[in-house]
Amino acid sequence: MEKTNKVFPGKLVIGFLLSIVMTVLAAWIALGTDFSKSVIMWMIGALAIFQAGVQLIMFMHINEGKSGMINTINIVYSVFIAAVIVAGSIWILTTGHAAH
Amino acid sequence: MSVDQILVTGDPLILASQIAILLTIIGAVVGITYFKKWRYLWEEWLTTVDHKKIGIMYILAGVAMFFRGGVDGLMMKAQTSRPNMEFLDAQHYDEVFTTHGIVMILFMAMPMLIGIMNVVLPLQIGARDVAFPKLNALSFWTFFVAAMLFNISFVIGGSPDAGWTSYFPLAGKEFTPGVGNNYYAIALQIAGIGTLATGINFIVTILKMRAPGMTLMKMPMFTWTSLVTSILIVAAFPILTVALAFMTMDRLFGAHFFTVAAGGDPMLWLNLFWLWGHPEVYIVVLPAFGMFSEVIATFSRKNLYGYKTMVASIVGIAFLSMLVWVHHFYTMGNSAAVNSVFSITTMMIAIPTGVKIFNWLFTMRKGRIKFTTSMLWSLAFIPCFTIGGVTGVMLAMAAADYQYHNTMFLVAHFHYVLIPGVVFAVFAGLYYWWPKMFGFTLNEKIGKWHFWLFVIGFNLTFMPMFFVGLDGMSRRMYTYSEGLGWEGWLGFSAAGSLIMAAGFAALCYNIYWSFRFASRDVGSDPWDARTLEWATASPVQHYNFAVVPKVDSLDPFWKMKKKGTFKLKKQDIKEIHMPSNSAIPILMGIAFGIVGFFLVFEWFTLAAIWSLGIIACLVANSFDYDDGYHVSAEEVEETERKWRGDL
Ligand code: HEM
Numbered sequence: 001m002e003k004t005n006k007v008f009p010g011k012l013v014i015g016f017l018l019s020i021v022m023t024v025l026a027a028w029i030a031l032g033t034d035f036s037k038s039v040i041m042w043m044i045g046a047l048a049i050f051q052a053g054v055q056l057i058m059f060m061h062i063n064e065g066k067s068g069m070i071n072t073i074n075i076v077y078s079v080f081i082a083a084v085i086v087a088g089s090i091w092i093l094t095t096g097h098a099a100h
Numbered sequence: 101m102s103v104d105q106i107l108v109t110g111d112p113l114i115l116a117s118q119i120a121i122l123l124t125i126i127g128a129v130v131g132i133t134y135f136k137k138w139r140y141l142w143e144e145w146l147t148t149v150d151h152k153k154i155g156i157m158y159i160l161a162g163v164a165m166f167f168r169g170g171v172d173g174l175m176m177k178a179q180t181s182r183p184n185m186e187f188l189d190a191q192h193y194d195e196v197f198t199t200h201g202i203v204m205i206l207f208m209a210m211p212m213l214i215g216i217m218n219v220v221l222p223l224q225i226g227a228r229d230v231a232f233p234k235l236n237a238l239s240f241w242t243f244f245v246a247a248m249l250f251n252i253s254f255v256i257g258g259s260p261d262a263g264w265t266s267y268f269p270l271a272g273k274e275f276t277p278g279v280g281n282n283y284y285a286i287a288l289q290i291a292g293i294g295t296l297a298t299g300i301n302f303i304v305t306i307l308k309m310r311a312p313g314m315t316l317m318k319m320p321m322f323t324w325t326s327l328v329t330s331i332l333i334v335a336a337f338p339i340l341t342v343a344l345a346f347m348t349m350d351r352l353f354g355a356h357f358f359t360v361a362a363g364g365d366p367m368l369w370l371n372l373f374w375l376w377g378h379p380e381v382y383i384v385v386l387p388a389f390g391m392f393s394e395v396i397a398t399f400s401r402k403n404l405y406g407y408k409t410m411v412a413s414i415v416g417i418a419f420l421s422m423l424v425w426v427h428h429f430y431t432m433g434n435s436a437a438v439n440s441v442f443s444i445t446t447m448m449i450a451i452p453t454g455v456k457i458f459n460w461l462f463t464m465r466k467g468r469i470k471f472t473t474s475m476l477w478s479l480a481f482i483p484c485f486t487i488g489g490v491t492g493v494m495l496a497m498a499a500a501d502y503q504y505h506n507t508m509f510l511v512a513h514f515h516y517v518l519i520p521g522v523v524f525a526v527f528a529g530l531y532y533w534w535p536k537m538f539g540f541t542l543n544e545k546i547g548k549w550h551f552w553l554f555v556i557g558f559n560l561t562f563m564p565m566f567f568v569g570l571d572g573m574s575r576r577m578y579t580y581s582e583g584l585g586w587e588g589w590l591g592f593s594a595a596g597s598l599i600m601a602a603g604f605a606a607l608c609y610n611i612y613w614s615f616r617f618a619s620r621d622v623g624s625d626p627w628d629a630r631t632l633e634w635a636t637a638s639p640v641q642h643y644n645f646a647v648v649p650k651v652d653s654l655d656p657f658w659k660m661k662k663k664g665t666f667k668l669k670k671q672d673i674k675e676i677h678m679p680s681n682s683a684i685p686i687l688m689g690i691a692f693g694i695v696g697f698f699l700v701f702e703w704f705t706l707a708a709i710w711s712l713g714i715i716a717c718l719v720a721n722s723f724d725y726d727d728g729y730h731v732s733a734e735e736v737e738e739t740e741r742k743w744r745g746d747l
């Protein structure tokens with residue numbers, strides 16, 4: 001623990017800068033460009049996911065330490081389940097005969 | 101509301117049940133008071149946090165629920181045994197199949213399996229208890245209270261009657277105005293919370309509390325299946341929680357999640373229900389696979405064939421089981437792409453399952469098989485379950501399913517999966533682990549009666565249902581006219597269900613007989629078994645292991661016996677730290693039950709007041725600084741000396 005305090009926290013700084021860049025980029029895309037609404041949503045959505053990833057790795061250290069492996073599996077699995085539930089439900093309920 | 105609006109009146113069957121329930125309660129209270137057992141009951145059982153006792157209570161409740169669900173099943177079989185039968189009317193039949201389905205899956209299969217997991221799992225990994233013993237007790241009490249709440253519905257207020265799937269719009273307030281379906285929404289919610297807690301508890305227990313040296317790939321197969329089951333619980337049960345919360349808001353507060361009008365979507369309910377419902381069937385069947393693996397390895401006197409492929413296939417099944425839910429509603433009108441994808445994922449599940457079947461067969465190959473009762477259940481499981489699986493692949497083909505959907509063929513299929521996959525497994529597990537729980541084995545001779553009656557009865561009951569289904573009999577059909585050619589099949593089937601009931605009676609008699617007469621001198625390892633739960637006394641001391649065993653391979657106890665290293669040295673015995681009993685779980689469970697009851701009747705003020713009880717329990721728990729007690733080394737030594745010769 002003591003050692004990490006003295007070393008320059010490069011990882012944290014990079015994470016911090018990346019987060020700021022992505023946030024500003026998102027704000028600029030939303031406010032300063034005239035892409036169509038859906039393109040904007042897709043772009044800032046993608047930036048949000050990248051940023052979540054950066055924060056998990058740089059700040060939350062999910063892939064480090066004794067339980068790094070378990071944490072990573074956990075996150076990947078949760079994302080997988082959420083994607084299946086949300087994307088699956090939308091796909092099923094919007095493409096059926098009943099939806100038309 | 102007046103009393104006669106609350107109590108269900110006017111049906112002689114229900115009146116008889118009301119009287120029977122009243123007499124049973126009075127009998128129990130008088131009996132316990134007369135024998136002065138209240139204190140014993142409170143201190144040893146109701147407030148216990150011991151995983152073995154909690155497991156036994158789960159099993160006991162599960163057996164009672166099996167009886168209830170079984171009687172429902174028999175009533176339905178009686179009603180359809182002859183054309184134009186007038187035993188149950190349409191409404192009553194609806195209520196009976198609804199409660200039968202829910203009771204069997206949520207209040208029989210789940211507690212039976214979680215009960216056996218509770219008893220066996222910590223022992224198999226060499227732990228002293230589960231990770232969160234008090235939470236474990238809370239899980240039990242929420243389950244138990246929910247089961248009781250659900251079970252009083254038929255005498256107080258009326259049973260749910262929209263099927264165990266409770267599809268909207270039928271299950272909505274508009275078409276089912278009574279309180280029956282509120283029972284469904286609320287009782288399942290309470291039970292679901294407890295199950296979710298169990299899932300988390302077991303995951304942590306398995307990941308963090310294994311004996312030194314037991315790596316993941318050295319865990320017994322039952323532990324593996326329990327781990328994967330728990331992960332599935334944590335993945336799937338929140339979906340049920342959300343779906344039921346939506347249902348509750350629709351029914352109690354006039355929301356429109358699933359209604360036809362005002363922008364609701366009834367199909368969203370189907371979608372969410374099966375997103376939980378399909379993983380749920382694997383949640384009940386995976387632990388069963390684990391039990392068969394243990395039983396088959398022990399009685400073939402060989403190690404489990406293909407351990408690694410077995411693990412891989414369990415994980416594969418769990419993964420795929422989240423991806424197949426649409427096969428329950430191919431006929432809803434999905435796009436061709438949706439139905440095709442889900443047909444394929446569904447058929448893919450047959451692959452890992454097939455792998456497991458072959459692994460069991462190869463485990464037995466060239467083994468010196470001992471035909472004990474629990475081995476017989478495992479043997480009967482294989483062909484019966486295969487029939488269930490093969491008919492499942494038939495149903496998986498979306499185009500063909502338009503013919504099979506909601507027919508008796510389907511009902512026969514899932515009983516061929518659930519009864520061998522859950523009930524046979526639970527029976528195998530009970531015969532196998534009974535001595536661990538109680539210190540004596542169940543009688544093998546009565547066990548064989550139980551086995552043959554039940555297996556023959558089961559096949560006679562459900563085999564004909566495939567054929568009437570193919571012949572056009574739809575599911576949930578309470579009556580039919582003469583001359584359809586079904587009479588013979590259904591008469592047969594009804595007779596079969598009586599044979600099955602006789603099998604269950606044999607089990608009850610066996611339990612009674614063995615408690616009274618069975619030899620208590622069976623030692624701690626009556627089956628010459630392989631895993632750690634047999635490396636301690638039977639019945640197990642409250643602290644499980646005097647010294648936590650060290651593990652360096654699969655089947656550690658077998659190795660210890662072969663190498664003669666199963667020894668206890670006096671100087672290794674240390675003081676043991678154990679958790680204290682607590683009244684909070686049971687009190688909190690009761691508070692949940694009371695709040696639930698008031699919510700069912702939509703008496704919101706009372707519900708709000710009583711929910712303070714739940715909060716009070718949470719607060720009390722936060723200020724509970726009791727962190728357990730210590731068993732002295734002398735006491736451990738004395739207990740150990742009683743059962744092992746080498747101290
Ligand atoms: C003990 C012997 C059993 C008998 C005699 C029996 C009989 C029946 C019958 C006659 C039906 C209704 C068929 C219909 O008219 O649609 C049914 C439905 C059902 N059974 Fe069983 N069953 C038994 C055991 C089980 C077990 C062990 C389970 C689960 C673990 C189970 C789960 C279900 C479910 C989920 C339904 C569907 C309920 C609904 O339609 O909503 N049954 N059973």
Ligand SMILES: [Cu+2]
Pocket residue numbers: 377378381424425427428
């Ligand atoms: Cu399914």
